[in-house]
Amino acid sequence: xxxxxxxxxxxxxxxxxxxxxxxxxxxxxxxxxxxxxxxxxxxxxxxxxxxxxxxxxxxxxxxxxxxxxxxxxxxxxxxxxxxxxxxxxxxxxxxxxxxxxxxxxxxxxxxxxxxxxxxxxxxxxxxxxxxxxxxxxxxxxxxxxxxxxxxxxxxxxxxxxxxxxxxxxxxxxxxxxxxxxxxxxxxxxxxxxxxxxxxxxxxxxxxxxxxxxxxxxxxxxxxxxxxxxxxxxxxxxxxxxxxxxxxxxxxxxxxxx
Amino acid sequence: xxxxxxxxxxxxxxxxxxxxxxxxxxxxxxxxxxxxxxxxxxxxxxxxxxxxxxxxxxxxxxxxxxxxxxxxxxxxxxxxxxxxxxxxxxxxxxxxxxxxxxxxxxxxxxxxxxxxxxxxxxxxxxxxxxxxxxxxxxxxxxxxxxxxxxxxxxxxxxxxxxxxxxxxxxxxxxxxxxxxxxxxxxxxxxxxxxxxxxxxxxxxxxxxxxxxxxxxxxxxxxxxxxxxxxxxxxxxxxxxxxxxxxxxxxxxxxxxxxxxxxxxxxxxxxxxxxxxxxxxxxxxxxxxxxxxxxxxxxxxxxxxxxxxxxxxxxxxxxxxxxxxx
Numbered sequence: 001x002x003x004x005x006x007x008x009x010x011x012x013x014x015x016x017x018x019x020x021x022x023x024x025x026x027x028x029x030x031x032x033x034x035x036x037x038x039x040x041x042x043x044x045x046x047x048x049x050x051x052x053x054x055x056x057x058x059x060x061x062x063x064x065x066x067x068x069x070x071x072x073x074x075x076x077x078x079x080x081x082x083x084x085x086x087x088x089x090x091x092x093x094x095x096x097x098x099x100x101x102x103x104x105x106x107x108x109x110x111x112x113x114x115x116x117x118x119x120x121x122x123x124x125x126x127x128x129x130x131x132x133x134x135x136x137x138x139x140x141x142x143x144x145x146x147x148x149x150x151x152x153x154x155x156x157x158x159x160x161x162x163x164x165x166x167x168x169x170x171x172x173x174x175x176x177x178x179x180x181x182x183x184x185x186x187x188x189x190x191x192x193x194x195x196x197x198x199x200x201x202x203x204x205x206x207x208x209x210x211x212x213x214x215x216x217x218x219x220x221x222x223x224x225x226x227x228x229x230x231x232x233x234x235x236x237x238x239x240x241x242x243x244x245x246x247x248x249x250x251x252x253x254x255x256x257x
Numbered sequence: 258x259x260x261x262x263x264x265x266x267x268x269x270x271x272x273x274x275x276x277x278x279x280x281x282x283x284x285x286x287x288x289x290x291x292x293x294x295x296x297x298x299x300x301x302x303x304x305x306x307x308x309x310x311x312x313x314x315x316x317x318x319x320x321x322x323x324x325x326x327x328x329x330x331x332x333x334x335x336x337x338x339x340x341x342x343x344x345x346x347x348x349x350x351x352x353x354x355x356x357x358x359x360x361x362x363x364x365x366x367x368x369x370x371x372x373x374x375x376x377x378x379x380x381x382x383x384x385x386x387x388x389x390x391x392x393x394x395x396x397x398x399x400x401x402x403x404x405x406x407x408x409x410x411x412x413x414x415x416x417x418x419x420x421x422x423x424x425x426x427x428x429x430x431x432x433x434x435x436x437x438x439x440x441x442x443x444x445x446x447x448x449x450x451x452x453x454x455x456x457x458x459x460x461x462x463x464x465x466x467x468x469x470x471x472x473x474x475x476x477x478x479x480x481x482x483x484x485x486x487x488x489x490x491x492x493x494x495x496x497x498x499x500x501x502x503x504x505x506x507x508x509x510x511x512x513x514x515x516x517x518x519x520x521x522x523x524x525x526x527x528x529x530x531x532x533x534x535x536x537x538x539x540x541x542x543x544x545x546x547x548x549x550x551x552x553x554x555x556x557x558x559x560x561x562x563x564x565x566x567x568x569x570x571x572x573x574x575x576x577x578x579x580x581x582x
Binding site: 011013014017019024035036093094095098120121122123124125126127128129130132133134138139140141142144158159160161162163164165166167168169178179216217218219220221222223224225226229231232233234235239240242243244246247249250251254256257 | 330331354355358359361362363365366367369370371372373374375387390391392393394395396397398399400401402403404405406441442443444445446447448449450456457458461462486503504505506507510511512518519529530533536537539540541542543548553554555556557558559560561562566567570571574575578582
């Protein structure tokens, strides 16, 4: 089976975030594989182990992205592809990213494409379905279970807490929701092996993509931090009195109940 | 310049979701004096059209088909694209719900349009509309503009105030026939896991439990409190990992992001991953026996004490308040 994973290198949002000159400061910050993409990588490896085939992890990024791709290979992916856009574009939106990924994938005959359902930095969740649409293949988002039998696919999809039992078929793009699996940590032998696995690097030219083809349709005007919240009130006194006071405050002061 | 905006009225269990009324309010602002066209897609949904009008839609287009009884991206995109093709709107607004998140990228891709998703606030109107959306798990915000093409937006539930309902408003309700075909996804069954009818992402009140709940049994008192307040139950990752509740309840960096009017964190230490999912709630209450717990730093009101003592008292007080008001 020909399996592809769409992976994004993201700012670890557990980091403290600061802004300078209207931009999020990235210097010294920790970068990680987008956590939802980790589920996608893990699932791809499990599908390959069960059904045979090859897992290729693709990422659009810059030189730094090689680190997260090597981690993917150390987890057990077979090959990695870095589409390095550092020299070509300053800003990429979902329309552009999906276009690039689809141009790469269009002649690769994928059976299964996996991605995270959302990236924790931009938080938009568009790229997976857009890529599926451009490739004219079906997609199912926020999946928590995947069973493949030949070309038949049975999926459990999380829909705001409810579960949809879905039947569809390959080729297919799915996006991972938490609960799909427990991503493995790369093993030491895995890390050693990953150094020798193929990591192809491409630029937009290699895909016959013009910079104009990936021009953004959305413009970011400003980035800012939410106002700092002042410390709240810790209630005092006997517990029953505290609870009475709390309900009173929520009713009369905060007016939320 | 005034604009024509299409808003999808999202139907769940036979009723329109609140987020659709919020989406109409958003559409009105983007339309800047123009027209807001409601779109209803489903099987036997025409009866809901007047409610969209009462909340501000100027008229409604209905696409009904047996294949639209349950949502599929193929079915709903064909229906919505047919409406867009007929109306040629300047913009489209959907709720940033499970359906909206799944449908909007496909439709945007078909229309070769950008998509501003998960919008929590809109400044300005018409061509000058600026959209505010959380990024980095809610730890920062960005303001964005649509450079060209259709203004396609999804709005986060519970953030944009709906217009007041006016049942005396009238408008045209027209049906559009669309041949829905080639559905590549079959929904065999829907299993309801959420124990109450209140959806976590749309709930005005969220009562959330952490490891401090100690057991699945412990979680039941949270449901009781949520029921009294008309809210939904959420959980920290720790509680989900410990098996006290389903992952579908998880709030945080992985899991759901919620912005209710009232968030009650019970037995939750306040790991940064959890704060990412709830810190933009309007009012936060923390109940924890550890006075040093991180959660108190973001809380508006805190009670330091044993939650198994506090919650039953809180349930009684809330019940008493309901009786008296």
